[in-house]
Amino acid sequence: xLEILDSPKHLLAIRLSxxxxxxxxxxxxxxxxxxxxxxxxxxxxxDIDASMKFTVEGLAKDLVESLNQWGKLKRYYRAAxxxxxxxxxxxxxxxxxxxxSIDVRVFGxxxxxxxxxxASETPEPLPVPAEPTPALHFIQTTSENVxxxxxxxxxxxxxxxxxxxxxxxxxxxxxxxNVLARMKSFNGxxxxxxxxxxxxxxxxxxxxxxxxxxxxxxxSWMRNLLELIDPLFKTEIRTFDVSEEAxxxxxxxxxxxxxxx
Numbered sequence: 258x259l260e261i262l263d264s265p266k267h268l269l270a271i272r273l274s275x276x277x278x279x280x281x282x283x284x285x286x287x288x289x290x291x292x293x294x295x296x297x298x299x300x301x302x303x304d305i306d307a308s309m310k311f312t313v314e315g316l317a318k319d320l321v322e323s324l325n326q327w328g329k330l331k332r333y334y335r336a337a338x339x340x341x342x343x344x345x346x347x348x349x350x351x352x353x354x355x356x357x358s359i360d361v362r363v364f365g366x367x368x369x370x371x372x373x374x375x376a377s378e379t380p381e382p383l384p385v386p387a388e389p390t391p392a393l394h395f396i397q398t399t400s401e402n403v404x405x406x407x408x409x410x411x412x413x414x415x416x417x418x419x420x421x422x423x424x425x426x427x428x429x430x431x432x433x434x435n436v437l438a439r440m441k442s443f444n445g446x447x448x449x450x451x452x453x454x455x456x457x458x459x460x461x462x463x464x465x466x467x468x469x470x471x472x473x474x475x476x477s478w479m480r481n482l483l484e485l486i487d488p489l490f491k492t493e494i495r496t497f498d499v500s501e502e503a504x505x506x507x508x509x510x511x512x513x514x515x516x517x518x
Contacts, residue, residue, distance in 0.1 A: 259285055262304075265377050267296045267334075274306035279318035286322045293332060298380035300335040302373055307341060334380035336361045337372040392416050395423050396439070400511035402430070407439040412446035421455045428459065433468040435509035439502070440474040467492045471505040474498065 259281035264270035269292050271285060292299050311319070336359055338349040346363040364372035392410030404427045406420070427434050470492050472483060480496045487494040497505040506512050 261288055262302070264302065264373075265379075266292070267298065267380055268300045268302060268377050270302040270304075270373065270376070272304040272306065273309045275308050275310075277309060277311050277315045279312070279314040282315050282318040282322060286326075289326075293329060296380075297383055298332050298334045300337075300376045300378075300380060301333070302337045302376040303339065304369060305338065305340040305342065305345060331358055331383065333359045335359070335376050335378070337364060337376035338362070339364045339366060339369050339372050341366050389413060391419070392444075393420055395419075396437070397514040398437075398511040399514050400435075402427075402432070402434045403437065403509050403511035404434055405437040405439070405509075405511070405513065407441050408443045409441040411444040414447060417446075417456050421459050424459060424463075425455075428462055428466045433466055435469040435471070435511070436467055437471045437473065437505055437509045437511075440472060440476070440479070443476065443479070464490055464492055469509055470494045471509050472496045473502050473505045 258273075258275050259277065260272040260274075261284075262270040262272060269288055271288075273281075289299070336349070338346065338361070340346055340349075340363065349361055349363050362372070362375065390410065392408055392412050393416040394407045394409065396405035396407060398405050404424055406423075472479070472494065473496075475483065475496050483494050483496055495505075495508060497508075
């Protein structure tokens with residue numbers, strides 16, 4: 258069973274004993290969601306009795322409900338687990354390693370008051386994330402039929418939207434264009450950014466409009482991928498080392514005029 262204990266508003270404190278059912282799990286997550294509506298950050302205190310054990314339904318419910326918490330993990334501050342079960346302590350410590358933004362500590366039953374006091378401390382405010390600098394920079398060229406850009410960092414949604422905005426006029430021109438991409442430092446991309454509707458439409462149109470696509474300075478995995486897929490597209494794709502950038506510009510038929518952000 259699950260018992261919700263009196264605690265400061267920024268702390269969800271519970272005692273677990275006996276069979277932990279699906280209804281208990283639902284109640285715990287409902288209490289969590291309610292507390293998160295009232296607090297920027299939330300801490301947890303769990304006093305686990307030696308008699309506690311999951312029912313099959315309870316375990317399944319916990320697995321399902323935990324998936325809905327992934328986007329909220331950064332708002333969790335501390336978790337104090339009081340138990341004399343070594344395996345539960347080990348699980349809690351592993352979670353502390355995996356979810357490193359949460360400070361997880363395991364206490365013995367004789368440290369219950371210490372654990373509650375530690376978990377009750379007022380959470381620090383959420384850190385204000387620094388505004389990411391643009392990872393995508395557009396390069397002005399000496400030809401109106403050559404589109405060029407540089408990637409330096411991790412591509413985010415704003416970069417993708419900027420790319421669509423800048424590339425669209427080129428793809429709406431009569432005839433074909435060439436593209437040059439300089440990979441200064443490509444550190445991946447935010448997964449959701451690639452599902453942008455305008456980007457998808459642009460990708461469907463691009464193969465029929467781009468004649469040559471030069472990629473300067475790709476990492477080895479990217480080079481291998483591009484060389485592997487090149488035969489599958491009408492667009493001719495060619496990779497160049499950084500030292501070969503002049504040859505890449507010559508191949509696409511232009512020169513760099515000015516680098517702008």
